[in-house]
Amino acid sequence: MIRHPRLTLPLWAAAIGLGLFGPPQQGTLPPDSDSQPKTLIEHVIVLMQENHSFDNYFGTYPGADGIPPGTCMPIDPFDPVSRTCVAPFHLGEGEVQPDDPDHSSTTFRLQFNRGRMDGFVYALNLKNQDGRLAMAYYDDRDLPYYWNLADEYVLFDRFFSSAGGGSFTNHVYWVAAAPGPGERDLPPEGLGDLPTIFDRLQERGISWKFYVQNYDPTITYRTRAEAIGPKASQAIWVPLLNYARYLDDPQLFARIVDLGEYFKDLQNETLPAVAYIVPSGPSEHPPSSVQSGQRFVRTVINELMRSDAWYSSAFILTYDDWGGWYDHVPPPQVDAYGYGFRVPALLVSPYARPGHIDSTVLDFTSILKFIEENWGLESLAVRDARAKSFVTAFDFSQPPREPRVVPWERAGKEPRQEPRRGVIYGAYGAALVLPAVLIGWARFGAGRRGRVAGSPVAASRR
Numbered sequence: 001m002i003r004h005p006r007l008t009l010p011l012w013a014a015a016i017g018l019g020l021f022g023p024p025q026q027g028t029l030p031p032d033s034d035s036q037p038k039t040l041i042e043h044v045i046v047l048m049q050e051n052h053s054f055d056n057y058f059g060t061y062p063g064a065d066g067i068p069p070g071t072c073m074p075i076d077p078f079d080p081v082s083r084t085c086v087a088p089f090h091l092g093e094g095e096v097q098p099d100d101p102d103h104s105s106t107t108f109r110l111q112f113n114r115g116r117m118d119g120f121v122y123a124l125n126l127k128n129q130d131g132r133l134a135m136a137y138y139d140d141r142d143l144p145y146y147w148n149l150a151d152e153y154v155l156f157d158r159f160f161s162s163a164g165g166g167s168f169t170n171h172v173y174w175v176a177a178a179p180g181p182g183e184r185d186l187p188p189e190g191l192g193d194l195p196t197i198f199d200r201l202q203e204r205g206i207s208w209k210f211y212v213q214n215y216d217p218t219i220t221y222r223t224r225a226e227a228i229g230p231k232a233s234q235a236i237w238v239p240l241l242n243y244a245r246y247l248d249d250p251q252l253f254a255r256i257v258d259l260g261e262y263f264k265d266l267q268n269e270t271l272p273a274v275a276y277i278v279p280s281g282p283s284e285h286p287p288s289s290v291q292s293g294q295r296f297v298r299t300v301i302n303e304l305m306r307s308d309a310w311y312s313s314a315f316i317l318t319y320d321d322w323g324g325w326y327d328h329v330p331p332p333q334v335d336a337y338g339y340g341f342r343v344p345a346l347l348v349s350p351y352a353r354p355g356h357i358d359s360t361v362l363d364f365t366s367i368l369k370f371i372e373e374n375w376g377l378e379s380l381a382v383r384d385a386r387a388k389s390f391v392t393a394f395d396f397s398q399p400p401r402e403p404r405v406v407p408w409e410r411a412g413k414e415p416r417q418e419p420r421r422g423v424i425y426g427a428y429g430a431a432l433v434l435p436a437v438l439i440g441w442a443r444f445g446a447g448r449r450g451r452v453a454g455s456p457v458a459a460s461r462r
Contacts, residue, residue, distance in 0.1 A: 035204050037273070037374045040351060040396055042312035044374070046367055047277040047300060048174060048237075049293060050167065050285035051103060051323030054157060054342035059088065059137045059328075061150060064157045064357050068328055073135055075125070077118040086121050088326065091136035098287040101134055101324025102127040108164035108322075108340060115330045124324060134326045138290060144410035145294040146346070149301075149317075152406055154347040154356045154393040160331045161321045161340035162364040162383070168236045169337070170320045174364040175239045175276070177384035179337050186235060190221045191242045197274070197368050198240065198255070200377040207272035208255060209265070212238055214280040215258040220247055237278040237320075262300070266307040274371055286323060298408070301348055305403035311350055314394075316367060319343040332361065334383075339363055347393050350400030358393045366390055 059067040072085035091098060101107075101124055110123035111134070121131035140147040149155075162173035172180040175196045181187050201208045216234060221242040224235040240246040240256055247253055265271045277300065284293035297317060304310055322341035331339035345362070365384040370391060372379060379385035 035206055035375060038376065039374055039391070039394070040312060040400070041314045041349070041374060041394075043271050043273060043275065043309050043314070044367075044371055045271075045275045045277065045304065045313060045315045046174075047279075047297065047315070047317050048171070049279065049297075049317065049319045050283040051100070051321060051325075052284065052286075052319050052344055053322035053325040053327035054159070054329070054344055055088075055327045056137050056323070056325035057143060057146065057344040058150070058155065058157070059326075060139050061147060061155065064150075064155060065329065065359065066157075067137065067326075071328065073121045073326065074118055075121055075131070077113060077116065077122055086132045086135045088135045088137055089132075091138060091142075096130060096132050096136060098136075099129065099133055100286040102129060103166050103321055103324040105165040107324060111324075112164065112330070112341075117328060117330055120326045134324060136325070140410045142290055143294065145298055145406065145408050146344070147410060148406045148408075149346050149348060150357075151355055152404070153349065153352040153354070154358050156345040156347070156358050156360070156362060156390070156393070157342070158329070158359045159318065159343060159345035159362045159366075161319075161338065161343050163321075163338040164331070164340040165321070165337075167233075167320045170340070170364060171237055172239050173338075173383070174320070174367070177365045177368050177379070177381040177387075180239075186221060186224065186242065188221070190244055191239065194243075195380050196240065196243075197371055197377075197380065198246075198252075200372070200380070201274055201375070202252065204375065204377065206274070206375055208274040209261065209272045209276075210238060210240055210256045211259045211262045211275060211277045212256065212280075213259040213278065213282075215256070217253075217256070222247070234280075237283075263303055266303050266309060269308055271307070271309045271313075273375070284319075294408075298406075302405065305405070310403050311400045313349060314351070314370075315348040316345065316390075317348070318345040318364070318367075334386075347390065349394065350403070351394045351396055351398070353393060353395050354401075356393065358390065360388050360390065360392055362388060362390055 055067050058064050067088050072087045074082070075084045075086065076082055089096070107123045107127065110119040110126065111117070113119040120134035123131070124134050125131035161170050163169040163179060168186055169179050172178070172191065175198065176191075176194050178194060180191045180194050181189075198208050198210070212234065219232065219234045219241070221235050224232055235241045238256065245252060246256065259277065262275065262277065279293070279296055282288070282292040282296035284290050301315060304313060304315060320343070322343060327341040329342050331341055333339070365387040366389055368380060368384040369387040369389040371377065372384065373389055373391070
Protein backbone atom coordinates (compact mmCIF):
# COMPACT_ATOMS: atom_id res chain seq x y z
CA MET A 1 0.00 0.00 0.00
CA ILE A 2 1.23 3.50 -0.82
CA ARG A 3 2.48 5.29 2.28
CA HIS A 4 0.97 8.67 2.85
CA PRO A 5 1.82 9.90 6.35
CA ARG A 6 2.80 13.43 5.50
CA LEU A 7 0.81 14.51 2.44
CA THR A 8 0.34 18.23 2.39
CA LEU A 9 -3.24 19.45 2.66
CA PRO A 10 -3.56 20.39 -1.05
CA LEU A 11 -2.24 16.99 -2.13
CA TRP A 12 -4.50 15.29 0.38
CA ALA A 13 -7.52 17.19 -0.90
CA ALA A 14 -6.60 16.22 -4.44
CA ALA A 15 -6.32 12.57 -3.42
CA ILE A 16 -9.74 12.72 -1.81
CA GLY A 17 -11.16 14.36 -4.92
CA LEU A 18 -9.76 11.59 -7.09
CA GLY A 19 -11.35 9.02 -4.83
CA LEU A 20 -8.02 7.53 -3.79
CA PHE A 21 -8.67 7.81 -0.05
CA GLY A 22 -12.40 8.40 0.13
CA PRO A 23 -14.13 7.98 3.49
CA PRO A 24 -16.38 4.95 3.99
CA GLN A 25 -20.08 5.51 3.49
CA GLN A 26 -22.80 4.80 6.08
CA GLY A 27 -20.43 2.98 8.42
CA THR A 28 -19.60 0.14 6.04
CA LEU A 29 -16.59 -0.75 3.94
CA PRO A 30 -16.64 -2.14 0.39
CA PRO A 31 -15.95 -5.87 -0.01
CA ASP A 32 -12.70 -6.77 -1.69
CA SER A 33 -10.75 -10.00 -2.14
CA ASP A 34 -7.45 -8.14 -1.84
CA SER A 35 -5.64 -8.42 1.51
CA GLN A 36 -4.81 -4.72 1.62
CA PRO A 37 -6.88 -2.60 4.05
CA LYS A 38 -9.91 -0.83 2.65
CA THR A 39 -9.35 2.32 4.72
CA LEU A 40 -6.27 4.28 5.70
CA ILE A 41 -5.97 2.10 8.82
CA GLU A 42 -3.18 -0.43 8.32
CA HIS A 43 -2.73 -1.33 12.00
CA VAL A 44 -5.44 -2.08 14.58
CA ILE A 45 -4.14 -2.32 18.15
CA VAL A 46 -6.57 -3.38 20.88
CA LEU A 47 -5.75 -3.28 24.59
CA MET A 48 -8.23 -4.80 27.01
CA GLN A 49 -8.15 -3.79 30.66
CA GLU A 50 -10.30 -5.12 33.50
CA ASN A 51 -13.55 -4.62 35.37
CA HIS A 52 -14.99 -1.12 35.18
CA SER A 53 -18.29 0.26 33.94
CA PHE A 54 -18.70 3.38 31.86
CA ASP A 55 -20.38 5.31 34.70
CA ASN A 56 -17.63 4.17 37.07
CA TYR A 57 -15.01 5.92 34.89
CA PHE A 58 -16.81 8.52 32.77
CA GLY A 59 -20.12 8.99 34.58
CA THR A 60 -19.31 12.67 35.23
CA TYR A 61 -17.44 13.36 31.99
CA PRO A 62 -18.92 16.52 30.37
CA GLY A 63 -21.15 15.79 27.40
CA ALA A 64 -21.24 12.00 27.77
CA ASP A 65 -24.32 9.98 28.72
CA GLY A 66 -23.28 9.67 32.32
CA ILE A 67 -24.90 9.40 35.75
CA PRO A 68 -28.39 10.95 35.53
CA PRO A 69 -29.41 13.75 37.90
CA GLY A 70 -31.36 12.46 40.86
CA THR A 71 -29.79 9.01 40.92
CA CYS A 72 -30.13 7.15 44.22
CA MET A 73 -30.02 3.35 44.16
CA PRO A 74 -32.48 1.51 46.44
CA ILE A 75 -30.99 -0.76 49.06
CA ASP A 76 -33.70 -3.32 48.31
CA PRO A 77 -35.63 -2.81 45.07
CA PHE A 78 -38.07 -5.56 46.10
CA ASP A 79 -39.10 -3.86 49.36
CA PRO A 80 -42.12 -1.62 48.63
CA VAL A 81 -41.89 0.11 52.03
CA SER A 82 -38.24 1.04 52.52
CA ARG A 83 -37.06 4.17 50.75
CA THR A 84 -33.41 3.91 51.80
CA CYS A 85 -31.04 4.43 48.90
CA VAL A 86 -27.41 5.12 48.04
CA ALA A 87 -26.40 8.07 45.89
CA PRO A 88 -23.37 7.98 43.57
CA PHE A 89 -20.21 9.13 45.31
CA HIS A 90 -16.57 9.73 44.47
CA LEU A 91 -14.55 6.73 45.63
CA GLY A 92 -12.18 7.66 48.42
CA GLU A 93 -14.29 10.46 49.92
CA GLY A 94 -16.14 8.37 52.48
CA GLU A 95 -15.89 5.31 54.66
CA VAL A 96 -16.38 2.97 51.71
CA GLN A 97 -13.03 1.55 50.65
CA PRO A 98 -11.93 0.24 47.24
CA ASP A 99 -12.61 -3.44 46.76
CA ASP A 100 -13.38 -5.97 44.03
CA PRO A 101 -17.17 -6.01 43.58
CA ASP A 102 -18.66 -9.31 42.55
CA HIS A 103 -19.26 -9.46 38.80
CA SER A 104 -20.67 -12.92 38.24
CA SER A 105 -23.52 -13.63 35.85
CA THR A 106 -25.81 -13.98 38.90
CA THR A 107 -24.88 -10.48 40.06
CA PHE A 108 -25.44 -9.16 36.54
CA ARG A 109 -28.99 -10.53 36.47
CA LEU A 110 -29.81 -9.08 39.87
CA GLN A 111 -28.36 -5.68 39.03
CA PHE A 112 -30.03 -5.64 35.61
CA ASN A 113 -33.35 -6.75 37.17
CA ARG A 114 -35.20 -7.20 33.86
CA GLY A 115 -34.03 -3.80 32.63
CA ARG A 116 -35.00 -1.85 35.73
CA MET A 117 -31.31 -1.28 36.56
CA ASP A 118 -32.09 -0.95 40.26
CA GLY A 119 -30.34 -3.93 41.86
CA PHE A 120 -26.72 -2.74 42.01
CA VAL A 121 -26.52 -2.27 45.79
CA TYR A 122 -28.82 -5.19 46.52
CA ALA A 123 -26.82 -7.70 44.49
CA LEU A 124 -23.53 -6.95 46.25
CA ASN A 125 -25.18 -7.06 49.66
CA LEU A 126 -26.35 -10.58 48.84
CA LYS A 127 -22.69 -11.49 48.24
CA ASN A 128 -21.81 -10.20 51.74
CA GLN A 129 -20.05 -7.18 50.24
CA ASP A 130 -20.66 -3.53 51.02
CA GLY A 131 -23.35 -2.83 48.43
CA ARG A 132 -22.68 0.90 48.56
CA LEU A 133 -19.44 0.22 46.69
CA ALA A 134 -21.40 -0.33 43.47
CA MET A 135 -22.32 3.37 43.39
CA ALA A 136 -18.74 4.64 43.66
CA TYR A 137 -17.18 6.41 40.71
CA TYR A 138 -13.84 7.85 39.63
CA ASP A 139 -13.41 11.16 37.86
CA ASP A 140 -10.68 13.39 36.43
CA ARG A 141 -8.91 13.56 39.78
CA ASP A 142 -8.25 9.84 39.48
CA LEU A 143 -8.25 9.37 35.69
CA PRO A 144 -6.63 12.54 34.31
CA TYR A 145 -4.90 10.78 31.44
CA TYR A 146 -7.99 8.92 30.26
CA TRP A 147 -10.11 12.04 30.43
CA ASN A 148 -7.44 13.90 28.46
CA LEU A 149 -7.51 11.15 25.82
CA ALA A 150 -11.28 11.59 25.60
CA ASP A 151 -10.82 15.34 25.11
CA GLU A 152 -8.38 14.75 22.28
CA TYR A 153 -9.76 11.67 20.52
CA VAL A 154 -12.98 9.58 20.66
CA LEU A 155 -14.91 8.39 23.70
CA PHE A 156 -17.63 5.75 23.13
CA ASP A 157 -20.61 6.03 25.48
CA ARG A 158 -22.63 3.12 24.06
CA PHE A 159 -19.92 0.45 24.12
CA PHE A 160 -21.26 -2.66 25.89
CA SER A 161 -19.48 -5.79 27.02
CA SER A 162 -20.50 -8.72 24.87
CA ALA A 163 -21.81 -10.88 27.72
CA GLY A 164 -23.43 -10.33 31.10
CA GLY A 165 -20.71 -12.29 32.84
CA GLY A 166 -17.08 -12.10 33.76
CA SER A 167 -13.70 -12.07 32.09
CA PHE A 168 -13.50 -15.42 30.36
CA THR A 169 -16.67 -15.25 28.27
CA ASN A 170 -16.04 -11.65 27.24
CA HIS A 171 -12.45 -12.39 26.25
CA VAL A 172 -13.68 -15.24 24.05
CA TYR A 173 -16.20 -12.90 22.40
CA TRP A 174 -13.31 -10.49 21.86
CA VAL A 175 -11.54 -12.97 19.58
CA ALA A 176 -14.34 -15.28 18.36
CA ALA A 177 -17.65 -13.34 18.43
CA ALA A 178 -19.18 -16.26 20.37
CA PRO A 179 -19.15 -17.54 23.98
CA GLY A 180 -17.45 -20.85 23.28
CA PRO A 181 -18.20 -24.24 24.82
CA GLY A 182 -17.22 -23.16 28.33
CA GLU A 183 -19.71 -20.29 28.29
CA ARG A 184 -19.00 -19.09 31.84
CA ASP A 185 -15.62 -20.57 32.70
CA LEU A 186 -12.50 -22.10 31.25
CA PRO A 187 -13.40 -25.55 29.87
CA PRO A 188 -10.95 -28.33 30.76
CA GLU A 189 -10.94 -29.49 27.13
CA GLY A 190 -10.22 -26.03 25.74
CA LEU A 191 -12.17 -24.12 23.10
CA GLY A 192 -12.14 -26.81 20.45
CA ASP A 193 -12.73 -25.74 16.86
CA LEU A 194 -14.32 -22.36 17.59
CA PRO A 195 -12.88 -20.03 14.91
CA THR A 196 -11.15 -16.77 15.84
CA ILE A 197 -10.32 -13.58 14.01
CA PHE A 198 -6.70 -14.77 13.95
CA ASP A 199 -7.71 -17.84 11.95
CA ARG A 200 -9.22 -15.53 9.33
CA LEU A 201 -6.10 -13.36 9.27
CA GLN A 202 -3.78 -16.35 9.07
CA GLU A 203 -5.72 -17.84 6.16
CA ARG A 204 -5.30 -14.61 4.19
CA GLY A 205 -1.66 -14.06 5.06
CA ILE A 206 -2.41 -10.90 7.06
CA SER A 207 0.03 -10.32 9.92
CA TRP A 208 -1.06 -10.49 13.55
CA LYS A 209 0.31 -10.93 17.06
CA PHE A 210 -1.10 -11.36 20.52
CA TYR A 211 1.13 -9.44 22.97
CA VAL A 212 1.06 -10.56 26.60
CA GLN A 213 2.71 -8.66 29.42
CA ASN A 214 5.00 -10.91 31.51
CA TYR A 215 4.13 -13.79 29.21
CA ASP A 216 4.70 -17.33 30.47
CA PRO A 217 4.21 -19.75 27.54
CA THR A 218 3.93 -22.70 29.93
CA ILE A 219 0.59 -21.50 31.37
CA THR A 220 -2.24 -22.70 29.12
CA TYR A 221 -5.57 -24.42 29.57
CA ARG A 222 -3.60 -27.66 29.91
CA THR A 223 -1.54 -26.43 32.88
CA ARG A 224 -3.61 -23.66 34.45
CA ALA A 225 -4.69 -25.84 37.39
CA GLU A 226 -1.07 -26.00 38.51
CA ALA A 227 -0.36 -22.28 38.01
CA ILE A 228 0.16 -20.15 41.11
CA GLY A 229 -0.46 -16.45 41.64
CA PRO A 230 -1.68 -13.77 39.23
CA LYS A 231 -0.22 -15.54 36.20
CA ALA A 232 -2.93 -18.18 36.54
CA SER A 233 -5.24 -15.62 34.91
CA GLN A 234 -3.14 -15.64 31.74
CA ALA A 235 -5.20 -18.48 30.24
CA ILE A 236 -8.38 -16.47 30.87
CA TRP A 237 -7.12 -13.21 29.39
CA VAL A 238 -5.43 -14.85 26.39
CA PRO A 239 -8.13 -17.02 24.79
CA LEU A 240 -5.71 -18.43 22.20
CA LEU A 241 -3.97 -20.34 24.99
CA ASN A 242 -7.16 -22.41 25.27
CA TYR A 243 -6.87 -23.88 21.77
CA ALA A 244 -4.95 -27.05 21.00
CA ARG A 245 -4.21 -25.84 17.47
CA TYR A 246 -2.63 -22.58 18.67
CA LEU A 247 -0.45 -24.47 21.14
CA ASP A 248 0.56 -27.31 18.82
CA ASP A 249 1.13 -25.41 15.56
CA PRO A 250 4.55 -23.67 15.80
CA GLN A 251 3.52 -20.99 13.28
CA LEU A 252 0.48 -20.02 15.35
CA PHE A 253 2.12 -20.38 18.75
CA ALA A 254 4.99 -18.13 17.66
CA ARG A 255 2.53 -15.24 17.26
CA ILE A 256 1.63 -15.25 20.96
CA VAL A 257 4.52 -13.25 22.39
CA ASP A 258 5.70 -11.17 25.31
CA LEU A 259 4.75 -7.50 25.31
CA GLY A 260 8.40 -6.58 24.89
CA GLU A 261 8.07 -7.54 21.23
CA TYR A 262 5.47 -4.79 20.74
CA PHE A 263 8.10 -2.15 21.45
CA LYS A 264 10.65 -3.93 19.27
CA ASP A 265 8.14 -4.19 16.42
CA LEU A 266 7.43 -0.47 16.63
CA GLN A 267 11.14 0.32 16.54
CA ASN A 268 11.80 -2.10 13.68
CA GLU A 269 8.71 -1.06 11.70
CA THR A 270 7.33 -4.61 11.90
CA LEU A 271 4.10 -3.90 13.78
CA PRO A 272 1.51 -6.41 12.49
CA ALA A 273 -1.80 -5.46 10.89
CA VAL A 274 -3.74 -6.64 13.95
CA ALA A 275 -2.31 -6.57 17.47
CA TYR A 276 -4.08 -7.60 20.65
CA ILE A 277 -2.58 -6.64 24.03
CA VAL A 278 -3.33 -7.88 27.53
CA PRO A 279 -1.63 -6.57 30.68
CA SER A 280 -0.53 -8.42 33.76
CA GLY A 281 -0.09 -6.26 36.86
CA PRO A 282 -1.45 -2.87 35.68
CA SER A 283 -4.79 -4.24 34.48
CA GLU A 284 -6.84 -1.92 36.71
CA HIS A 285 -8.63 -4.97 38.08
CA PRO A 286 -10.07 -3.71 41.39
CA PRO A 287 -8.72 -2.94 43.86
CA SER A 288 -5.48 -2.42 41.94
CA SER A 289 -4.25 1.08 41.13
CA VAL A 290 -6.00 2.96 38.33
CA GLN A 291 -2.94 5.24 38.19
CA SER A 292 -0.70 2.26 37.47
CA GLY A 293 -3.03 1.21 34.65
CA GLN A 294 -2.98 4.68 33.13
CA ARG A 295 0.80 4.81 33.20
CA PHE A 296 0.91 1.46 31.43
CA VAL A 297 -1.55 2.55 28.74
CA ARG A 298 0.25 5.86 28.31
CA THR A 299 3.55 4.04 27.67
CA VAL A 300 1.95 1.79 25.05
CA ILE A 301 0.31 4.75 23.28
CA ASN A 302 3.34 7.04 23.47
CA GLU A 303 5.56 4.40 21.89
CA LEU A 304 3.04 4.03 19.08
CA MET A 305 3.12 7.80 18.57
CA ARG A 306 6.90 7.74 18.38
CA SER A 307 6.80 5.25 15.51
CA ASP A 308 6.00 5.61 11.82
CA ALA A 309 3.11 3.21 12.38
CA TRP A 310 1.20 6.01 14.11
CA TYR A 311 0.10 7.55 10.81
CA SER A 312 -1.87 4.46 9.79
CA SER A 313 -3.01 3.08 13.15
CA ALA A 314 -6.13 2.80 15.26
CA PHE A 315 -5.63 2.10 18.96
CA ILE A 316 -8.66 0.90 20.92
CA LEU A 317 -8.72 0.78 24.70
CA THR A 318 -11.56 -1.08 26.39
CA TYR A 319 -12.46 -3.18 29.45
CA ASP A 320 -13.59 -6.80 29.62
CA ASP A 321 -16.64 -6.31 31.87
CA TRP A 322 -18.36 -3.86 34.20
CA GLY A 323 -16.77 -5.26 37.35
CA GLY A 324 -19.94 -5.03 39.48
CA TRP A 325 -20.03 -1.22 39.33
CA TYR A 326 -23.14 0.84 38.61
CA ASP A 327 -24.11 1.84 35.09
CA HIS A 328 -27.43 3.43 34.24
CA VAL A 329 -27.97 2.38 30.59
CA PRO A 330 -29.91 -0.90 30.17
CA PRO A 331 -27.90 -3.09 27.79
CA PRO A 332 -29.82 -4.40 24.76
CA GLN A 333 -30.47 -8.12 25.17
CA VAL A 334 -29.54 -9.42 21.73
CA ASP A 335 -29.40 -13.09 22.78
CA ALA A 336 -29.14 -15.34 25.83
CA TYR A 337 -25.64 -14.09 26.69
CA GLY A 338 -25.72 -10.35 26.28
CA TYR A 339 -25.09 -7.58 25.94
CA GLY A 340 -23.59 -6.89 29.34
CA PHE A 341 -23.35 -3.43 30.89
CA ARG A 342 -21.44 -0.57 29.27
CA VAL A 343 -17.68 -0.46 29.62
CA PRO A 344 -15.22 2.40 28.98
CA ALA A 345 -13.85 2.50 25.44
CA LEU A 346 -11.59 5.00 23.66
CA LEU A 347 -10.24 5.29 20.13
CA VAL A 348 -6.84 6.93 19.63
CA SER A 349 -5.83 7.47 16.02
CA PRO A 350 -4.54 10.22 13.73
CA TYR A 351 -7.93 9.89 11.98
CA ALA A 352 -10.07 9.86 15.13
CA ARG A 353 -12.64 12.65 15.24
CA PRO A 354 -11.21 15.23 17.67
CA GLY A 355 -12.97 15.41 21.03
CA HIS A 356 -15.85 13.30 19.75
CA ILE A 357 -18.33 11.29 21.82
CA ASP A 358 -19.61 8.42 19.69
CA SER A 359 -22.95 6.91 20.72
CA THR A 360 -23.08 4.08 18.21
CA VAL A 361 -24.20 0.85 19.91
CA LEU A 362 -21.07 -1.31 19.97
CA ASP A 363 -19.60 -4.31 21.75
CA PHE A 364 -16.39 -6.34 21.50
CA THR A 365 -17.59 -7.95 18.27
CA SER A 366 -17.64 -4.45 16.75
CA ILE A 367 -13.85 -4.58 16.89
CA LEU A 368 -13.99 -7.81 14.90
CA LYS A 369 -16.47 -6.20 12.52
CA PHE A 370 -14.07 -3.38 11.72
CA ILE A 371 -11.16 -5.77 11.19
CA GLU A 372 -13.29 -7.97 8.93
CA GLU A 373 -14.55 -5.06 6.85
CA ASN A 374 -11.18 -3.36 6.70
CA TRP A 375 -9.46 -6.48 5.33
CA GLY A 376 -12.40 -8.11 3.56
CA LEU A 377 -12.69 -11.10 5.88
CA GLU A 378 -15.64 -13.42 6.42
CA SER A 379 -17.68 -13.00 9.62
CA LEU A 380 -17.03 -15.47 12.42
CA ALA A 381 -20.52 -15.78 13.90
CA VAL A 382 -23.96 -14.20 14.08
CA ARG A 383 -22.81 -11.55 16.56
CA ASP A 384 -20.09 -9.95 14.46
CA ALA A 385 -22.15 -10.31 11.29
CA ARG A 386 -24.88 -8.18 12.90
CA ALA A 387 -22.61 -5.85 14.89
CA LYS A 388 -22.02 -2.23 13.99
CA SER A 389 -18.49 -1.10 13.26
CA PHE A 390 -16.84 1.88 14.93
CA VAL A 391 -15.83 3.23 11.51
CA THR A 392 -18.04 6.28 12.15
CA ALA A 393 -15.50 7.44 14.75
CA PHE A 394 -12.96 8.19 12.01
CA ASP A 395 -12.66 11.18 9.71
CA PHE A 396 -10.73 10.04 6.66
CA SER A 397 -11.41 13.26 4.76
CA GLN A 398 -8.63 15.02 6.68
CA PRO A 399 -4.89 14.32 6.67
CA PRO A 400 -3.60 12.38 9.65
CA ARG A 401 -2.90 14.38 12.76
CA GLU A 402 0.68 14.61 13.93
CA PRO A 403 1.39 12.75 17.18
CA ARG A 404 0.91 14.85 20.30
CA VAL A 405 1.90 13.76 23.77
CA VAL A 406 -1.30 13.75 25.79
CA PRO A 407 -0.41 15.20 29.20
CA TRP A 408 -0.86 13.30 32.43
CA GLU A 409 -2.14 16.24 34.44
CA ARG A 410 -5.70 17.36 33.89
CA ALA A 411 -6.30 20.80 32.42
CA GLY A 412 -9.97 20.08 31.80
CA LYS A 413 -12.29 21.48 29.19
CA GLU A 414 -15.24 21.98 31.54
CA PRO A 415 -15.88 21.73 35.27
CA ARG A 416 -16.85 18.32 36.60
CA GLN A 417 -20.55 17.67 36.95
CA GLU A 418 -21.38 16.14 40.31
CA PRO A 419 -24.54 14.01 40.16
CA ARG A 420 -27.44 15.23 42.29
CA ARG A 421 -29.25 12.96 44.71
CA GLY A 422 -32.77 11.65 44.60
CA VAL A 423 -34.73 8.42 44.72
CA ILE A 424 -35.18 6.16 41.72
CA TYR A 425 -37.46 3.13 41.77
CA GLY A 426 -39.27 1.11 39.14
CA ALA A 427 -38.18 1.13 35.50
CA TYR A 428 -34.84 2.86 35.48
CA GLY A 429 -33.94 5.23 32.68
CA ALA A 430 -32.84 4.04 29.31
CA ALA A 431 -33.78 6.68 28.86
CA LEU A 432 -13.45 21.13 22.61
CA VAL A 433 -10.96 19.55 22.19
CA LEU A 434 -8.28 19.78 24.89
CA PRO A 435 -5.51 22.10 23.69
CA ALA A 436 -2.81 19.45 23.43
CA VAL A 437 0.76 20.53 23.89
CA LEU A 438 3.30 19.34 21.34
CA ILE A 439 6.50 18.94 23.25
CA GLY A 440 9.74 17.03 23.16
CA TRP A 441 9.65 13.33 23.82
CA ALA A 442 11.95 13.71 26.83
CA ARG A 443 9.27 15.26 29.07
CA PHE A 444 5.52 15.60 29.39
CA GLY A 445 3.41 18.73 29.40
CA ALA A 446 1.84 19.77 32.65
CA GLY A 447 -1.64 21.09 33.09
CA ARG A 448 -3.65 22.41 35.96
CA ARG A 449 -6.09 20.15 37.63
CA GLY A 450 -9.29 21.63 38.91
CA ARG A 451 -10.99 20.15 41.91
CA VAL A 452 -14.51 20.41 43.10
CA ALA A 453 -15.86 19.19 46.41
CA GLY A 454 -17.12 15.60 46.16
CA SER A 455 -20.66 14.42 46.77
CA PRO A 456 -21.77 12.66 49.93
CA VAL A 457 -21.61 8.90 50.11
CA ALA A 458 -25.26 8.12 50.69
CA ALA A 459 -28.64 9.73 50.96
CA SER A 460 -31.41 8.20 53.04
CA ARG A 461 -35.04 8.96 52.40
CA ARG A 462 -37.81 7.50 54.50
